[in-house]
Amino acid sequence: MTLAVTGGAGFIGSNFILYMREKYPDLRIISIDCLTYASNRFVIDKLSCDANFRFSKTDICDRNEIYRLFEEEKPDILVNFAAESHVDRSIDGSEQFLRTNVLGTGVLLDACLRYGIKRFHQISTDEVYGDLPLEGDDPPFTESSPLNPGNPYSASKAAADLLVLSYSRTHGLPITVSRSVNNYGPLQHGEKFIPTVINSVLRGKNIPVYGNGKNVRGWLYVRDHCAAVDLILKNGREGEIYNVGATDYLQNIELAELICDRMRASRDLITFVSDRPGHDRRYDIDCTRLKTDTGWSPETAFSAGIEKTIEYYK
Ligand SMILES: NC(=O)c1ccc[n+]([C@@H]2O[C@H](COP(=O)([O-])OP(=O)(O)OC[C@H]3O[C@@H](n4cnc5c(N)ncnc54)[C@H](O)[C@@H]3O)[C@@H](O)[C@H]2O)c1
Numbered sequence: 001m002t003l004a005v006t007g008g009a010g011f012i013g014s015n016f017i018l019y020m021r022e023k024y025p026d027l028r029i030i031s032i033d034c035l036t037y038a039s040n041r042f043v044i045d046k047l048s049c050d051a052n053f054r055f056s057k058t059d060i061c062d063r064n065e066i067y068r069l070f071e072e073e074k075p076d077i078l079v080n081f082a083a084e085s086h087v088d089r090s091i092d093g094s095e096q097f098l099r100t101n102v103l104g105t106g107v108l109l110d111a112c113l114r115y116g117i118k119r120f121h122q123i124s125t126d127e128v129y130g131d132l133p134l135e136g137d138d139p140p141f142t143e144s145s146p147l148n149p150g151n152p153y154s155a156s157k158a159a160a161d162l163l164v165l166s167y168s169r170t171h172g173l174p175i176t177v178s179r180s181v182n183n184y185g186p187l188q189h190g191e192k193f194i195p196t197v198i199n200s201v202l203r204g205k206n207i208p209v210y211g212n213g214k215n216v217r218g219w220l221y222v223r224d225h226c227a228a229v230d231l232i233l234k235n236g237r238e239g240e241i242y243n244v245g246a247t248d249y250l251q252n253i254e255l256a257e258l259i260c261d262r263m264r265a266s267r268d269l270i271t272f273v274s275d276r277p278g279h280d281r282r283y284d285i286d287c288t289r290l291k292t293d294t295g296w297s298p299e300t301a302f303s304a305g306i307e308k309t310i311e312y313y314k
Contacts, residue, residue, distance in 0.1 A: 002028040002073055006060050006108060007081030009039035011188040012123070012222055016079065017043050019226035021053070028052045030073050032066075033082065034059040038189045060104035063111075070115040077233060079121045080108055083157070086191055087127075090153035091277060101156035102163065109167045119233055122164040122177045126218065126243065127154035129179075131280035134214055140284040143179075143241040150280045161241075168239045176236045180244035181218030181285065183225050185305065186312040193217075194306075197256050198313040201265040211275030213253025216282040218246025221305035224298040231294035242294075245287030248302040263310060 003020060007013040008031025017029055029047075033039055035057055047053040054073070058065045060082045082104060084090065084097045105122065112120045129141040130148030147162075149155040167173040184194045200207040228244045236242060250258070253270070260267045290296050300308075 001077070002030065002075045004030045004032060004073065004075035004078040005081065006032045006078065007083060008055070009033035009035055009041065009044060010081055010085070011038075011192075012183055012225060013081035014040060014043045014187045015185060015222045016081065016226045016229060017047070019223060020230065021047065021050070023230065026052065029054075030069070030075060031055045032058050032060065032069065036084075038085065040187055042187055060108055061099055063107050066107050066111045067114065070111045074115060076118045077121070078108060078112060078117055078119070079123065079229060079233075080105060081123045083123075085153070087151050087153045088276065090151055090156070094152035094156070097152055097156040102159045105160040105163055109164065109173065113167065113171055113173055118174060119238075120164070120167075120173055120175045121229065121233060122161060122175065123229070124161050124177050124179045125154060125157050126179050126181050126283050126285045127151075127280065128158040128161060129283070129285070130154075132282045132284055134216065134281050138284075140286040141243070142286045143243055143289060150278050165239075174238045176232050176238065177241045178229060178232055178244050178290075179241065179285070180225050180228070181220050181246040181283065183220055183222040185222035185309055188222075193252065194255070194259070194309060195313060197259045198263070198310055200269060201260060201263045202314065205269070206271040207256050207260070207269045208273045209252055209256050209270055210273060210279060213251060213256065213270075213272060215252050215279060216249055216284075217252065217255075218249050218283055218285065219255075219302060220244065220246050220298060221300035221302075224300055227299070228290060228294070228296045231296045232290070235294040237293060240289070240293070242290040243285040243287040244290060245285055247298045247300070247305075249284065259306065259310070262306065
């Protein structure tokens with residue numbers, strides 16, 4: 001069995017490869033990544049002597065190279081983590097987001113169609129549903145909630161989801177999609193919120209928090225997301241979308257304060273900065289389908305996960 005992991009040198013892709021290697025020692029794993037600024041070489045170096053691991057420095061938008069790789073490796077399963085993933089950068093310019101997140105996904109779908117695949121799994125985000133008001137009793141988003149992305153990053157992810165679903169309907173491609181809340185844990189790029197808070201504390205620098213800090217995000221330890229994807233590959237229904245839910249929902253300010261307290265740093269480091277344009281207020285998703293179909297439930301409580309994450313950045 002051969003598993004191709006695109007974006008395998010990014011935060012979640014790296015953790016997913018380590019998870020799958022630990023769980024399935026005989027699985028052949030091909031990591032495909034063009035090594036953007038957001039990538040890291042941790043897994044590439046760690047598995048360099050593993051005969052069942054191959055790293056290919058390839059851009060998923062490069063159709064010829066992707067076809068050549070498929071010809072050589074004939075993957076049974078492809079999990080697509082490759083993406084431009086930082087909302088702030090998508091506000092500065094959307095082109096690279098459209099290129100990788102939409103066109104790149106299209107190239108991978110075409111390759112799967114051409115060479116055959118047992119499963120194409122698209123890694124998506126809860127951000128495709130847009131946000132909820134901060135207050136009120138709006139129900140959480142389910143997989144059939146309308147897509148209503150609030151920024152160019154989430155719009156490009158929503159576009160990719162629709163493309164993936166269309167290949168299922170039009171071509172009968174065996175696909176699944178998962179839409180996860182925010183992940184945290186080792187190997188995340190320093191530009192994201194939790195690494196920014198931890199690194200600021202470690203350096204005694206101000207911790208930037210957007211607006212009034214009341215925006216709410218759901219958090220899931222990255223290994224629990226990896227377990228969800230593994231279970232969807234095994235037990236998920238073809239053509240289906242799965243929300244991957246949080247263990248905790250926190251306001252950004254609560255999260256920054258919690259990390260300060262755990263690291264015994266002064267909360268005075270927290271500095272409010274001008275809000276992100278179009279900043280999503282609150283996310284909340286229902287992941288009953290994932291639990292019912294696959295038996296998934298997260299194992300890492302936020303208190304344990306954040307402790308491991310702080311230790312990692314230290
Ligand atoms: N991090 C989160 O909290 C979160 C939550 C929900 C969903 N997601 C989704 O999970 C996936 C992975 O997120 P992440 O946080 O690990 O992102 P990341 O930015 O850490 O990693 C993305 C990886 O993709 C690679 N990549 C980018 N463009 C590429 C291209 N054209 N060809 C080949 N490789 C390319 C990068 O080099 C990088 O290694 C993304 O699709 C993201 O939308 C992330």
